[in-house]
Amino acid sequence: MLRYISRRLLLTIPLLVGISLVSFLMMHMAPGGPIGAGTDLNPKATAESRARLKAYYGLDRPLHVQYGRWLGRMATLDFGDSFSPDGRPVVEKIRERIPITLTINVLSMGLIFLVAIPVGVYSAVRKGSLFDRISTVAVFTGFAIPTFWLALLMMILFGVKLGWLPISGISSLDHESLGTLGKIADRGRHLVLPVLLAGFGGLAGMSRYTRSNMLEVIRQDYVATARAKGLPERTVVFRHAMRNALLPVITILGLSVPDLLGGSVIFETIFAIPGMGQLFYQGVMSRDYPLIMGILTIGAFLTLLGNLLADVGYALADPRIRQG
Amino acid sequence: MSGSPGIGRDFARRLLRNRLAAAGGAVILFFFLVSALPGLFASHDPNRIDIVNILRPPSAAHPLGTDDLGRDVLARMVHGARVSLKVGFVAVGIATVLGLLVGLLSGFYGGWADAVLMRFVDMMLCFPTFFLILSVIAFLEPSIWNIMAVIGLTGWMGVARLVRAETLSLKERDFVAAARAQGAGDARIIFRHVLPNTLAPILVAATLGVAGAILTESALSFLGIGVQPPTPSWGNILTTGKDNIEYAWWLSVFPGLAILVTVLGYNLLGEGIRDAADPRLKGR
Numbered sequence: 001m002l003r004y005i006s007r008r009l010l011l012t013i014p015l016l017v018g019i020s021l022v023s024f025l026m027m028h029m030a031p032g033g034p035i036g037a038g039t040d041l042n043p044k045a046t047a048e049s050r051a052r053l054k055a056y057y058g059l060d061r062p063l064h065v066q067y068g069r070w071l072g073r074m075a076t077l078d079f080g081d082s083f084s085p086d087g088r089p090v091v092e093k094i095r096e097r098i099p100i101t102l103t104i105n106v107l108s109m110g111l112i113f114l115v116a117i118p119v120g121v122y123s124a125v126r127k128g129s130l131f132d133r134i135s136t137v138a139v140f141t142g143f144a145i146p147t148f149w150l151a152l153l154m155m156i157l158f159g160v161k162l163g164w165l166p167i168s169g170i171s172s173l174d175h176e177s178l179g180t181l182g183k184i185a186d187r188g189r190h191l192v193l194p195v196l197l198a199g200f201g202g203l204a205g206m207s208r209y210t211r212s213n214m215l216e217v218i219r220q221d222y223v224a225t226a227r228a229k230g231l232p233e234r235t236v237v238f239r240h241a242m243r244n245a246l247l248p249v250i251t252i253l254g255l256s257v258p259d260l261l262g263g264s265v266i267f268e269t270i271f272a273i274p275g276m277g278q279l280f281y282q283g284v285m286s287r288d289y290p291l292i293m294g295i296l297t298i299g300a301f302l303t304l305l306g307n308l309l310a311d312v313g314y315a316l317a318d319p320r321i322r323q324g
Numbered sequence: 325m326s327g328s329p330g331i332g333r334d335f336a337r338r339l340l341r342n343r344l345a346a347a348g349g350a351v352i353l354f355f356f357l358v359s360a361l362p363g364l365f366a367s368h369d370p371n372r373i374d375i376v377n378i379l380r381p382p383s384a385a386h387p388l389g390t391d392d393l394g395r396d397v398l399a400r401m402v403h404g405a406r407v408s409l410k411v412g413f414v415a416v417g418i419a420t421v422l423g424l425l426v427g428l429l430s431g432f433y434g435g436w437a438d439a440v441l442m443r444f445v446d447m448m449l450c451f452p453t454f455f456l457i458l459s460v461i462a463f464l465e466p467s468i469w470n471i472m473a474v475i476g477l478t479g480w481m482g483v484a485r486l487v488r489a490e491t492l493s494l495k496e497r498d499f500v501a502a503a504r505a506q507g508a509g510d511a512r513i514i515f516r517h518v519l520p521n522t523l524a525p526i527l528v529a530a531t532l533g534v535a536g537a538i539l540t541e542s543a544l545s546f547l548g549i550g551v552q553p554p555t556p557s558w559g560n561i562l563t564t565g566k567d568n569i570e571y572a573w574w575l576s577v578f579p580g581l582a583i584l585v586t587v588l589g590y591n592l593l594g595e596g597i598r599d600a601a602d603p604r605l606k607g608r
Contacts, residue, residue: 014443015443019447140588143591145580145584146542146546146584147543149576149580153580258451258452258453261454261455262455266454280455280458283462285548287462292459296459299451300451303450303451307450
């Protein structure tokens, strides 16, 4: 097991180097280079101050020296200062935005597991039944629905027509004046729609995935054996089939990191939620290059971490993997 | 494709017998027709501003209502269909060609080339696609051409892995050895013997890819960093829908339905092609 993990860790090193190289090159592709947006638009920036800035950021050095510095800064998560008027360090801005994004994604992940796994298992066990057909249609529709459109429809229905739920932000104007319970309830009401939305795409994928794994396992010989020795169908399904069918689901958790991050840009922008996704969107709109590169790099790190956890988790659960 | 015409006919029959796939195909054909002959489906000019008739609900004159500048929503959606189609096909074309080349080279030659190319694929997959697309757009001007290029250039990795896996098994088969024995060179073996046998899975991936590209384009346009107004696209009509969410539901409902139906059509057809090409996988 240890050997498997260390081999898996070694494999991530070239990937880390690749990520740093790509982000370094992208930074240099930016119009005007890393300091362009800060100086080109500024009429007060003289040629002399520009040269001083260049020297400060080391842009007068050869490329490989610059890349070395970039590597060093990346290792310490130092992505420089944001171009926005507050000019604060990028990493600080990201750090204060991550918790809310994480909260919403973890909650929606819980929702996905609670709903999708029973649906997938049941449709596989009752393959071809009315329930299976309805859930299959629902899954296909779920794959095809643009999340942002669904968000709009929910905002119209629950926010505008029915007035049940707030459609923007994460707290009401009077949030500070509420008691502890009131604060929790207020925050909860604001999170209902975003969590539903964030989980929606995964719901369809996960229930389909569970269903096809389950179908695969049910055909295996040992399931037939379990049936043949007269075990009740419940035991066969839950003890023998489901346990093995759900093993690969572990990997899905890790592998869905990039999709969740991408999705948070969309729903955080729509619902005006001050998370990392919205920060990224604002960065793109204002061409805040250090911020963009910082979030892109952190996103890649998180994805890499997700892949690693998925592989290790799977190897822990399934001995066949670590042999091979 | 591979082998005798009988296999192709079998494939077509299985595909047409699959009612869902046929329905998907019909939807796709319908939107092709709409894109080719927009005048047939909408009589208004999609860009004609009419400040007297702003945000009018659906009526006989404007079956799907008007937007915040009094433009006919049906006309804008009909012309937007062409945008979606164009983005979907060009982006997937780029991704497929790139993925094919990388996959064929990697799978066929193996060794050093394979190691480098596949590590590159792994690395590209580390960047969340939507993040990557947004970052590149931030460096470029948002335009329909840049959107197509960016979606294509960030979407080839899946095809590359698929083609590589197919190539790895195909190159060990007897017919490749036979071609080799007859003196065929690498290029001939790759393009005449290996490539045609990878077409079925590629077709499936490309069909599903069009659906994905249309979804991505609409999301980007919705966020204001995709197709730029006044060029109509389903995504940017939805932006006006969000801006007028309290007064004009029709701006939010109809373009989304169009996206949903189109994407569903490509997904159903793609699944249908998969089942027809390999009936063993049916219902999975």
